[in-house]
Amino acid sequence: xxxxxxxxxxxxxxxxxxxxxxxxxxxxxxxxxxxxxxxxxxxxxxxxxxxxxxxxxxxxxxxxxxxxxxxxxxxxxxxxxxxxxxxxxxxxxxxxxxxxxxxxxxxxxxxxxxxxxxxxxxxxxxxxxxxxxxxxxxxxxxxxxxxxxxxxxxxxxxxxxxxxxxxxxxxxxxxxxxxxxxxxxxxxxxxxxxxxxxxxxxxxxxxxxxxxxxxxxxxxxxxxxxxxxxxxxxxxxxxxxxxxxxxxxxxxxxxxxxxxxxxxxxxxxxxxxxxxxxxxxxxxxxxxxxxxxxxx
Amino acid sequence: xxxxxxxxxxxxxxxxxxxxxxxxxxxxxxxxxxxxxxxxxxxxxxxxxxxxxxxxxxxxxxxxxxxxxxxxxxxxxxxxxxxxxxxxxxxx
Numbered sequence: 001x002x003x004x005x006x007x008x009x010x011x012x013x014x015x016x017x018x019x020x021x022x023x024x025x026x027x028x029x030x031x032x033x034x035x036x037x038x039x040x041x042x043x044x045x046x047x048x049x050x051x052x053x054x055x056x057x058x059x060x061x062x063x064x065x066x067x068x069x070x071x072x073x074x075x076x077x078x079x080x081x082x083x084x085x086x087x088x089x090x091x092x093x094x095x096x097x098x099x100x101x102x103x104x105x106x107x108x109x110x111x112x113x114x115x116x117x118x119x120x121x122x123x124x125x126x127x128x129x130x131x132x133x134x135x136x137x138x139x140x141x142x143x144x145x146x147x148x149x150x151x152x153x154x155x156x157x158x159x160x161x162x163x164x165x166x167x168x169x170x171x172x173x174x175x176x177x178x179x180x181x182x183x184x185x186x187x188x189x190x191x192x193x194x195x196x197x198x199x200x201x202x203x204x205x206x207x208x209x210x211x212x213x214x215x216x217x218x219x220x221x222x223x224x225x226x227x228x229x230x231x232x233x234x235x236x237x238x239x240x241x242x243x244x245x246x247x248x249x250x251x252x253x254x255x256x257x258x259x260x261x262x263x264x265x266x267x268x269x270x271x272x273x274x275x276x277x278x279x280x281x282x283x284x285x286x287x288x289x290x291x292x293x294x295x296x
Numbered sequence: 297x298x299x300x301x302x303x304x305x306x307x308x309x310x311x312x313x314x315x316x317x318x319x320x321x322x323x324x325x326x327x328x329x330x331x332x333x334x335x336x337x338x339x340x341x342x343x344x345x346x347x348x349x350x351x352x353x354x355x356x357x358x359x360x361x362x363x364x365x366x367x368x369x370x371x372x373x374x375x376x377x378x379x380x381x382x383x384x385x386x387x388x
Contacts, residue, residue, distance in 0.1 A: 237313045239313045242317060253325070257321060257324070264310055
């Protein structure tokens, strides 16, 4: 089977589209299952990025199969992945295309959620609790999930554009969300990844249906989960917010003045707070308190 | 050593809190700077000045604490930082 006949799936997530393919049918079957609610076509039939999970050598398709990624923007120095983690590999490939190649918006490594036409941006390092908080907002509080990996800042207005790919839950947050979201919204359990155990959670269908509708940014929150921590919050200065947003962005510096203005507009428009909590209930209570404060 | 900054249009200056964001159009870099840097930058747009002239003109517009040598040392340090950031040029 030649590469153009490999199982494949075109996928649109918000303003970006991808063409995923692999000779390993299992990988594309898992993609089709996890992304079943997402459009499989683009407006003009042209996709933005190609991401393929290919055997690491011709023999490895058949003997002890494993795979590596081939993308428009290539990862370097990565080890081959077992076929069972092929879907995760494609996800990493899609993330890389957005982080390195995307230029239509300022890309911030952050989660984002909307209530009505206003949105909150959740910034922080990996493991800080962004994905879990955005999943709780979506499944417990009925917020519109805009994304848990990348937030897309508009270049002309204080707006966040949705990029609502499946939420990447890790380790303890998997069980926390399994108790709160329908079982058929979860992907397979992926064990042995560099981040431990990962399980994807499909956002509510309404979030995917509305993925072309941006929301006005009203709040920036930097969440910190720490076991048994007492709930606490503090306002962030605009300088701190700028530095953290700029450091969290993969392309702001490359976007020149448009990137600078987009981040400036965000911090000029939305107050920012750093929050610490030790439980989901505390996280949501703190978040709701701050949300009421800034949207009153 | 003398120093010079590009025309005012080369910079986007946005005060935030006690600090200021300076976006430098020629380099595409953004810098978070103190009020002293903004005051010095303001003096150097399309003008070439030495450390003494910068100190003199700052004193005309701002209340400066300390004696002349202290102020000159601080200004020289700021000018060196600004040149290292490439937001002003050293003119030899």
